[in-house]
Amino acid sequence: MPYAFIGIGQCGGGIVDAAYSDKRMFEVAVPIVVNSATMDLQTMKHIGRKYWVGMSRDRGFIDGTMEGFEHFVSGGYGKNRLRAEEDAQRHEDTIREMIVKRAGVKGETEKGTGIPMAFVVFGLGGGTGSGLGPTVAKALKDLKIPVVAVVVLPANHEGGLTARNAVECLNILIKYVDSIILVDNQKLAFAESTEVLFQRFNEYVANSLRDIVIGTALEKISLGQFEGYAPVIDLKDMISATSFTLGKKQLPGFACLGRASEKTRGLLHYIFPFGGYKEIDVVSLLYRAFMKLSVEDVRVGEAEKNLVLLRLPPAYLAKDGKINTGMAKMVMEERSRLGETHFGVGLTRRNVATATILLTYRPSQISRLKALDQLARQYEDITLQVLEKYEKDFSVEGKGEAKG
Ligand SMILES: Nc1nc2c(ncn2[C@@H]2O[C@H](COP(=O)(O)OP(=O)(O)OP(=O)(O)O)[C@@H](O)[C@H]2O)c(=O)[nH]1
């Protein structure tokens, strides 16, 4: 059952690393982190060397355990997306083989790879992630592995080049993925220093992804555990909830993440009824998740479709009425224009209840994409304007001298 969880570049590596702070992730998904800078790989806390892949100009992709790795993998692409893309395409076969070798199930080569689904995670604004990401997605698609891209939009203040990388990358990526989950660094734009916030934001995204992956794969509820309506979802639901089918055509949707959690036992748990478990107001949990969406400026009520996964301690399933799943389902259904809500309940061993949601949009509904598109165009224009102005000044100057 191993999924592949592939983080590319500094941003992608950071999010994947945060996801593996829970060791059970290793049971569900094989991590692979690719970078062109060894220094970035060395900052990871949970992903060891055997999961690393280096990317270098002259050597292509190399194994993290190879001798001299640091020496070959040092440069980084310094936001040069095209150059990273060139190298990626030249060595596409190598990276494809490496992914299958690491995550694939032995003996399944005839029928396929045995990788049921892959997550590809990277920042859109840099060089390595935005250059290599689409090639990895294409390699997976060629192998008929469904791909969920988790990509990070740059903040506006990062400027035109990062915006252009993001726009160019999305244009290519969309051809090869089944769904796109968006994370938006504009959410952090209010802060002066983003470094510490990056880490917290990465953890937020990682927690949400982990809830979905572990909650659907490891800690599924069985139907008998639930009185009445028994909501079980799996990762296939996740893809349906985040993509569109138009006739025979399948298009990836653009989904935003949200997550809220609440302790299920207070400090004074002995005064609460039923073994110390509080009553959980699932609807207010959902509202709190709506407030913390991973993308700026999206309207909750305009989502085309959505998914929600509640994770609860088993005690909540045993007792009738302790959670109001019917109301929660209704709240989500009211917020889907297509009337398509995927609603699931999973278990957790921890004393917290969480609601993790995905709201799926068409790209035209996400104003941040338009903002980045505009910034990317301006970037081109400004460059040309500068050149033009230079040339004009030179020719005026030149004429002046000739006259004098
Ligand atoms: N949320 C979040 N965003 C990040 C993080 N690191 C970088 N970013 C964003 O991702 C974009 C791409 O940056 P990197 O991931 O550093 O780029 P890269 O893929 O390593 O490519 P290079 O240009 O070759 O270094 C930046 O514009 C930032 O917006 C991170 O840890 N968390």
Ligand SMILES: [Mg+2]
């Ligand atoms: Mg980098």
